[in-house]
Amino acid sequence: xxxxxxxxxxxxxxxxxxxxxxxxxxxxxxxxxxxxxxxxxxxxxxxxxxxxxxxxxxxxxxxxxxxxxxxxxxxxxxxxxxxxxxxxxxxxxxxxxxxxxxxxxxxxxxxxxxxxx
Amino acid sequence: xxxxxxxxxxxxxxxxxxxxxxxxxxxxxxxxxxxxxxxxxxxxxxxxxxxxxxxxxxxxxxxxxxxxxxxxxxxxxxxxxxxxxxxxxxxxxxxxxxxxxxxxxxxxxxxxxxxxxxxxxxxxxxxxxxxxxxxxxxxxxxxxxxxxxxxxxxxxxxxxxxxxxxxxxxxxxxxxxxxxxxxxxxxxxxxxxxxxxxxxxxxxxxxxxxxxxxxxxxxxxxxxxxxxxxxxxxxxxxxxxxxxxxxxx
Numbered sequence: 001x002x003x004x005x006x007x008x009x010x011x012x013x014x015x016x017x018x019x020x021x022x023x024x025x026x027x028x029x030x031x032x033x034x035x036x037x038x039x040x041x042x043x044x045x046x047x048x049x050x051x052x053x054x055x056x057x058x059x060x061x062x063x064x065x066x067x068x069x070x071x072x073x074x075x076x077x078x079x080x081x082x083x084x085x086x087x088x089x090x091x092x093x094x095x096x097x098x099x100x101x102x103x104x105x106x107x108x109x110x111x112x113x114x115x116x117x
Numbered sequence: 118x119x120x121x122x123x124x125x126x127x128x129x130x131x132x133x134x135x136x137x138x139x140x141x142x143x144x145x146x147x148x149x150x151x152x153x154x155x156x157x158x159x160x161x162x163x164x165x166x167x168x169x170x171x172x173x174x175x176x177x178x179x180x181x182x183x184x185x186x187x188x189x190x191x192x193x194x195x196x197x198x199x200x201x202x203x204x205x206x207x208x209x210x211x212x213x214x215x216x217x218x219x220x221x222x223x224x225x226x227x228x229x230x231x232x233x234x235x236x237x238x239x240x241x242x243x244x245x246x247x248x249x250x251x252x253x254x255x256x257x258x259x260x261x262x263x264x265x266x267x268x269x270x271x272x273x274x275x276x277x278x279x280x281x282x283x284x285x286x287x288x289x290x291x292x293x294x295x296x297x298x299x300x301x302x303x304x305x306x307x308x309x310x311x312x313x314x315x316x317x318x319x320x321x322x323x324x325x326x327x328x329x330x331x332x333x334x335x336x337x338x339x340x341x342x343x344x345x346x347x348x349x350x351x352x353x354x355x356x357x358x359x360x361x362x363x364x365x366x
Contacts, residue, residue, distance in 0.1 A: 007322040008355035011348055079325045083283055 010075055010099070017072025020065060059113045066109035067102070074098035122146040122197055123206035124155055126167065129217050137217070139208070140164075146201055152192035152209060153181050156221075169221035176335055179271030183221050184210040189273035191335045213276040214285070228272050231288050234314050235296035240307025258303040265298035265343060267336040274330035274340050280323055287323035288314070290330035290340030297343040300350075316351040324348075 036043035044052075052058050078098040082088045121143045129137035142163055144155045153171055160167050171181040174193045181192045186200065186208050200207045215223035245252075274290035281287050296315055300308045315321055324344045331341040 005316070005318050005322060007318060008316075008348075008352040011322070012352045012356075015348075083279065083325060086283065088284075 010071075013068065013071035014075035015072075017068035017070070017075075021069045021072060024065060025069075053113075053116060059116065063109055063113050067106040070102040070105040071099075074102040120146040120201075122155070122201060124152075124159070125206040125208045126156070126159070126221070127208075127210040127217075128167075128220055130219050131217075141206060144197075146197055148198055150197050152183070152185055152190070152195045152197060152207070155197055156192065156209070167221075168219045177269060179269035182212050182271045182273045182276070184208070184213055184276065189213065189276040189333045191271060191273065194335055212272060214278075214282045215272070215276070225272055227285065228270070228275060228289065228291070231292045232270070232295065235288070235292050235311050236307055236314075237292075237295040237299055239299060239302065239305050240310060241304075242306045252304040254303055261303075262298045262301040264338055265294045265301070268295055268298070268334075268338050268340075269336055271335065273333045273335065277329040277333040279327055279329070280325055284323060286319045288320050290324075290344065291338075293321060293324075293347060294338055294340035294343040297347060300347075312351065312354065315347060316354070321347050321351060 031041070035041040053062065075098070078094055081090075081094050081098075087094070122145075124142045124144060125139045126142060127137060128134070128140045142155075142159050144150075144158050144163075147154075150158075153174065156167065156169055157171075160169075169181070169183070169192075171193065172178040173180075176191055176194050179191070182189060183192050184190070185192065185195050186203070187210075189212060192209070197207070209221065211217050211221045211223045215225055215227070218224050268291055270291060272291065274294075275281050278287070278290055281289050293315060296311050299305045300311060321344050324341075326341060326345060328341045331339045334340065
């Protein structure tokens, strides 16, 4: 390949984040935002949810959801700034802030979930 | 039918005019007339100096693309009657984002160069001898690329693409769709040669999936789909070359 670009990696994270978020966030919103408070489905208690998030697999799920959704945001926001506001000349700064933000959020989510007791 | 429709046509002659202007013409509003018929009426009966490209009048040659009321259209397939009820005259302009040569004629060398760069022809490593017969293809194999082969190079998709408008180095929708037309052809072996061009930043990665290219295509090609499809291919190839640095190609 003539010029190896980072773009495939960033796009893979972007598209994984988009697909993942599009599939599962509506389910979370429906359950926590509508079904539980309106009593359509009996709400699980705090203890139950707490125990659920302590399961390694559930933690991995929450971590992946937070991280991939952030990378999806980073990619989309970067191009919104490039094309929407037409400030592509600030390329390096935008790149650093967007993906830097996503990495920071990922590390933070990892830290919180790792130490979740 | 005595009804008429007003056209506001973009006029520009670089040798004569300092700036482009619009000229208004009234033409008969006939039910069976397309915008191209109106332009030909003007040229024949009203103002012979009006310049525009056209050839086949049936959506095959791809040369009569223009902006009609701000939208890229093949003027041979855009009926006047669709605009009869709209307020104000019908605006006809040259295709957006291309330099104007004169009036409605644009310079598309940029597209032609890009199109050639993706090698839109069958590439074979080694041709088999004629005695072995033709390269057979099943209907399923044909279906994989057939829609992309419908492209007539009318460049409406370039005029619809805001990314091309902002950053003309972007290789653009039709060139990528046509590259995919050959990449997905079972007889072709040139995918890795095209990848060098397509997988650059100016190739597929310039696209932000606005999707206007697919919306305006008069031949129902889906360039936006081709680009997203190719992003996945390029990403998989990239990961493969990362995992198997030597054997990927």
